[in-house]
Amino acid sequence: MSKSIALGSMAGIAGTGTCGYAAYKMMQPSNVKEVLIKNNFKLTSELREQEREAAWNKVLETYKVEVAENTKIENKTSTEITSKDIEGWCSKALEVKVKDKDYESTYSKATKWCVIYTSIxxxxxxxxxxxxxxxxxxxxxxxxxxxxxxxxxxxxxxxxxxxxxxxxxxxxxxxxxxxxxxxxxxxxxx
Incomplete structure (x- = not known):
């Protein structure tokens, strides 16, 4: 095999590997929203408009009885918080980047307060x-x-x-x- 063919083959393999890695990185979720969707959660914010208000009110009622110190999302008591507060928090939380220092905590809270769920x-x-x-x-x-x-x-x-x-x-x-x-x-x- 000639030297130029060998070098060309190696360059092709390296290029393919680089492209494959780049494609892999592009497919990885970059924020809370993308990770939730990848993990098969359905987002309350993506419901049809006429369903959204009732869904956020349901989240509020659940929040009032379920919230604990580690799942609290605002510096308000459970009686002070509103469905609009929760909706606003979720809107910001869904954009938190995977590499952010608050990602784990935000993701954990988002799985409770920003997704569609079944209540008792x-x-x-x-x-x-x-x-x-x-x-x-x-x-x-x-x-x-x-x-x-x-x-x-x-x-x-x-x-x-x-x-x-x-x-x-x-x-x-x-x-x-x-x-x-x-x-x-x-x-x-x-």
């Missing part, structure tokens, strides 16, 4: 189940609840049980073995 209430509705609104019936179920739930509800009044059931239904549905879901099924259905 959604799951109940799809299963044709409804929460009981009869406070005396709910009060009678109080005695059979585990102590940890009694402590969370802090009282036998049916109204407190009803409020607890309503708030719990706004939580994320994590599967049929989820403790919140199981407690709601056992103590809150009509």
């Amino acid at each position: 209430a959604d799951k109940l509705k799809s299963d044709n189940k409804t929460l009981s609104t009869d406070t005396s019936s709910l009060a009678s179920k109080y005695s059979s609840m585990p102590q940890e739930l009694k402590t969370a509800i802090s009282g036998q009044e049916g109204e407190k049980v009803k409020t607890w059931c309503e708030n719990t239904s706004k939580r994320f549905f994590l599967g049929s073995e989820d403790t919140n879901y199981k407690n709601l099924i056992n103590y809150c259905l009509a």
